[in-house]
Amino acid sequence: GAGVSQTPSNKVTEKGKYVELRCDPISGHTALYWYRQSLGQGPEFLIYFQGTGAADDSGLPNDRFFAVRPEGSVSTLKIQRTERGDSAVYLCASSPLAGDGYTQYFGPGTRLTVL
Amino acid sequence: DQQVKQNSPSLSVQEGRISILNCDYTNSMFDYFLWYKKYPAEGPTFLISISSIKDKNEDGRFTVFLNKSAKHLSLHIVPSQPGDSAVYFCAASAVSGYALNFGKGTSLLVTP
Numbered sequence: 126g127a128g129v130s131q132t133p134s135n136k137v138t139e140k141g142k143y144v145e146l147r148c149d150p151i152s153g154h155t156a157l158y159w160y161r162q163s164l165g166q167g168p169e170f171l172i173y174f175q176g177t178g179a180a181d182d183s184g185l186p187n188d189r190f191f192a193v194r195p196e197g198s199v200s201t202l203k204i205q206r207t208e209r210g211d212s213a214v215y216l217c218a219s220s221p222l223a224g225d226g227y228t229q230y231f232g233p234g235t236r237l238t239v240l
Numbered sequence: 241d242q243q244v245k246q247n248s249p250s251l252s253v254q255e256g257r258i259s260i261l262n263c264d265y266t267n268s269m270f271d272y273f274l275w276y277k278k279y280p281a282e283g284p285t286f287l288i289s290i291s292s293i294k295d296k297n298e299d300g301r302f303t304v305f306l307n308k309s310a311k312h313l314s315l316h317i318v319p320s321q322p323g324d325s326a327v328y329f330c331a332a333s334a335v336s337g338y339a340l341n342f343g344k345g346t347s348l349l350v351t352p
Binding site (some may be wrong): 129156158160165166167168169170173180181184216218223228229230231232233234 | 244274276281282283284285286289329331338339340341342343344345
């Protein structure tokens with residue numbers, strides 16, 4: 126079946142602009158995760174959804190970052206007043222349920238470049 | 241504070257030989273460990289995992305070993321193939337957790 130998809134694959138924006146990044150999880154997966162990978166680093170956790178609610182948003186760096194998952198499937202990561210330091214690959218993952226033993230399957234990522 | 245560490249940024253191995261990738265962790269609450277493989281411009285692909293109740297898990301050419309007392313795990317690939325050339329990430333999650341903590345990755349190059 127189809128894997129996790131993310132759009133756009135690349136996004137270039139100017140400092141101060143607003144961006145939205147979309148994630149379509151694997152059908153039937155109730156848990157959805159956002160990670161951010163900066164150059165030379167491993168992915169860093171941002172936020173996790175169980176169904177429609179954000180169960181843990183402790184990884185969001187500041188209040189310019191927000192994510193929603195209104196119908197428990199597609200999720201959108203929103204970044205306001207983008208800064209050059211936000212440039213990174215934003216990865217989305219999904220799993221059937223959350224917790225140990227439930228493998229997280231990753232999408233290809235969205236490469237965000239803030240000029 | 242990096243809780244999962246992969247101290248070798250790169251590794252080069254000849255085709256047919258064994259590749260050993262190492263990973264250390266500091267958080268004693270971690271109880272589930274995974275290895276992901278990543279090709280350029282693609283997302284990480286799940287490779288193999290191990291629970292803390294085991295010390296070894298094998299899947300084809302891939303074996304993961306866990307030494308809880310040393311807080312160390314390793315991934316063995318035997319025999320190594322050129323298609324194994326990729327960046328390998330070690331990841332861990334805590335008891336009842338869900339957020340994965342990743343290392344910085346090791347770039348493996350398998351030469352013919």
